[in-house]
Amino acid sequence: MTTDSTVDNLGVPVPDLWKGAHRDDRTRPRSRQRLLGPSSIGLCRRRAAYEVHGTWPTDLADNMHAAILGTWLHEGILRILREQYGAWTELELTDGVILGHADAYWAPGHLRQAADQRTTQGLPPGDLGVVEDVKTKSTRALDVVVRQGPSQAEWFQVHLYAHLLRTGGLKDHPGLPTGEPLPVDVVRLRYVGREYGQVVVHQRPYDEDVTKQALAWAEDVLTSPEPEAMPRDLDGPGLSIICDNCPFRTACWKLDQLSDDRAPQTILAEDTTAVTEALRAYADAAEVESAAKRRKAKARKILDAADAGTYGAFKLSWSGGRPRPPEPDPEAMIRILEGLGIDIPMRSGGRTSRTISVSRVPETG
Incomplete structure (x- = not known):
């Protein structure tokens, strides 16, 4: 029984929700595994190498509220897919080197009939096997998916789940045959917005070439002698949200050795x-x-008089343009104070920001 509760003015203890949530999150099997997980493949080789080599995290944040909310939402989504659409969920998959948990799997018809009598509403047609990964996203991150599609790492992840199913990687399952190849024909990524519940789905036929690329990436990490032998594949803290939330960012970027507020x-x-x-x-x-x-x-000037609407593959919309309310006029205030002979309040100006100038040196003949 934990004691991290606060007492209000009524003297009634109030348990600290987020402290408990972070403790719970850190005890999850995925937080403790040391085999390489499909969700880590394709992101950053050095981060993955820290995981493979069992490096203790240097940055266990206590403000990962959005991520934990995503975990709770994720659990509810999988329950719906399982109970209402007949999916097998949270399938543990491993080949002894890679360990992952596929969110949802729909077995082809003959396997489904043999293994389960649940509802068939919404199941894939015919004899297709489908594996799905569910991801919860902020509105901003979801907008990136809408504009750019899934990342390579996300396609790697769901293809590796398919690969492990197809090669007999399913372990200890009560309903499906374990240790035997299971058909997967389609891989699917389902994105759900954490704020408003928007849903974006991308799916494609299983592609052996994508799996080979993912396995080659994983092999590069697994054969590394130490994490520092692997490159940093992302841009670093302040430039990459993945780096900002990486549990190894201090070790990777030597943050404890920085001085003079340098990047x-x-x-x-x-x-x-x-x-x-x-x-x-x-x-x-x-x-x-x-x-x-x-x-x-130039394009903005051309569009200045265009009406909102859809033009070919593009959608045009406008916002703003309303009158602004009056705002203080600092220069007029200074003139009034000077006219009254009142000293103008001042505050420290600090330092000017450093600017950089880069030019090419002319080539000499």
């Missing part, structure tokens, strides 16, 4: 060659950005 990415400037490469990347990006801004500005 974590400064550790990548190891020598003059690295600095030169960063300058080249900055100059190249600045030139592309400048050209893109000019094109965008």
Whole structure:
């Protein structure tokens, strides 16, 4: 029995929901596993290597409320798929090296009839086997999925679940045959918005080539001698939300060794060659950005009088344009105070922000 409760003015203890939720989350099997999980494959090789080598996390955050809410929502979604649509859920899959838990699986008709008598409403037609992964997302993250589609890592994950099912990786299951290949013809990703419940679904036929790419990625990590031998595949804290929430970010980016409020990415400037490469990347990006801004500005002017609506593959909508309410005029205030002979209140100006200038050195003949 935990004692982290607060007492209100009535003297009645109030259990701390989030402290308990974080304790519960850290005791989940997925939080403790040391085999490589499909959800880690395709994200960042160094992060995956920390997991494989059993590195103790350096950053166990106590503010992962959104992630825990997603876990609770996830459990409810799987219950609906199981009880109302006949899915087998939370299937433990492993080949002894990779360990994962497929969210939902619909067996082909002949296996389904032999294994289960639950409702057939919403099941895949004919003899198709379908494996599904469910992901809860913030509205902003869901918008990225709508605009760009699933990431490579997400396709890797659901294809690996299919691969493990197809190669007899199902373990200790009461209804389906274990240790035997199970058919999977379609892989599906279902995204559910945490704020408003929007649902976005992507599915495709199972692709052996995608599985081979995912297994090659995993093999690279599994054969690494140590985590530091693996590259950082993401941009780092402040630039990647995955890095911001990584349990190994301090170890990976040496955050405990930073000084002078410098960015974590400064550790990548190891020598003059690295600095030169960063300058080249900055100059190249600045030139592309400048050209893109000019094109965008011209297109914006052209569209200024266009009505909202759908034009081919694009949807145009407008927002704003309403009158703003009056706001204080600092310059007028200063003039009034000076006219009254009153000293103008001042505060520390701090430091100006550092600006960078990168230009190409002219080539000499």
